[in-house]
Amino acid sequence: MRKNSLAAAAITDNLGTRFVGQKVIYYPTLTSTNDVAKRQAQQGVVEGTVVIAEEQTAGKGRIKRLWLSPKGSIALSVVLYPSLAYLPSLIMVASLAVVHCIEKVTGLRAQIKWPNDVLINGKKVCGILIESDVRGNRVDYAIIGIGVNVNLRLSDFPEIPPTATSLSHELRRDVSRLDMIRCLLAEIERLYLILPSGDSVYQEWRHNLVTLGRRVQASSDETTYTGVAESVASDGSLLLRQSDGSLIKIVAGDVTLRN
Numbered sequence: 001m002r003k004n005s006l007a008a009a010a011i012t013d014n015l016g017t018r019f020v021g022q023k024v025i026y027y028p029t030l031t032s033t034n035d036v037a038k039r040q041a042q043q044g045v046v047e048g049t050v051v052i053a054e055e056q057t058a059g060k061g062r063i064k065r066l067w068l069s070p071k072g073s074i075a076l077s078v079v080l081y082p083s084l085a086y087l088p089s090l091i092m093v094a095s096l097a098v099v100h101c102i103e104k105v106t107g108l109r110a111q112i113k114w115p116n117d118v119l120i121n122g123k124k125v126c127g128i129l130i131e132s133d134v135r136g137n138r139v140d141y142a143i144i145g146i147g148v149n150v151n152l153r154l155s156d157f158p159e160i161p162p163t164a165t166s167l168s169h170e171l172r173r174d175v176s177r178l179d180m181i182r183c184l185l186a187e188i189e190r191l192y193l194i195l196p197s198g199d200s201v202y203q204e205w206r207h208n209l210v211t212l213g214r215r216v217q218a219s220s221d222e223t224t225y226t227g228v229a230e231s232v233a234s235d236g237s238l239l240l241r242q243s244d245g246s247l248i249k250i251v252a253g254d255v256t257l258r259n
């Protein structure tokens with residue numbers, strides 16, 4: 001217990017946020033931080049509560065995929081109670097926070113691959129899973145789940161796909177996970193709080209997308225589309241120009257970048 005509270009205190013001490021990270025629930029090991037954050041949210045935990053684990057045994061990707069987060073990575077989830085209008089912006093807030101903090105803490109340049117990956121040198125260093133419960137036009141809760149490969153020697157984890165990288169792999173040295181976590185929480189709050197003041201988060205997110213202007217294959221609802229990723233809308237959807245000239249809007253899906 002003592003170790004747990006120390007870990008939580010190290011994250012919270014002088015964090016300087018109003019609410020994100022002011023309450024931290026720390027676990028040495030956990031199935032999925034998103035699942036525990038969801039249960040906390042259903043019980044009405046204070047906004048900004050963070051659930052964090054040293055390792056996850058059943059980390060979740062989208063559509064029931066697995067996210068591998070052994071010791072050395074960051075797995076955290078933030079509980080928010082946004083209004084419905086801001087729900088599509090949470091992926092922008094989260095991915096920009098990751099890009100900013102990777103740059104601030106390591107000096108590495110990261111880019112966003114639509115819809116929810118952060119890449120360094122074309123390889124996935126972070127995955128983001130936003131889960132929410134919406135009733136009518138009211139958001140009961142939203143969870144931002146972030147997994148970052150920080151100090152991972154990828155050769156030790158053959159189950160992690162070869163499309164992945166880690167911060168330590170890119171830098172050839174270890175990185176302070178505490179610095180990354182504290183930066184992420186402060187940056188998530190800062191970006192979340194500026195959402196009502198205009199479209200700056202959307203615009204910056206758009207500019208950081210590696211996807212735009214590229215030929216891509218996009219799969220959504222078991223259908224595959226090919227074309228040029230022309231733009232993204234402010235609701236986060238991808239606008240794809242197909243070879244017949246038509247423009248389609250993809251709300252959720254996966255893209256493969258083509259050369």
Ligand code: BT5
Pocket residue numbers: 031032033034035056058059060061062063065066067068069074075076077116117124125126127128129145146147148149160161163164165
């Ligand atoms: C994601 O899904 O990328 C979302 C990952 C979110 C993880 C966080 S950790 C904290 C919170 N708690 C959770 O339980 N989840 C969130 P998706 O786009 O569906 O990508 C999943 C795919 O990424 C897998 O099918 C693998 O191919 C690949 N993958 C799995 N583990 C990886 C890793 N550590 N690094 C890079 N790629 C990985």
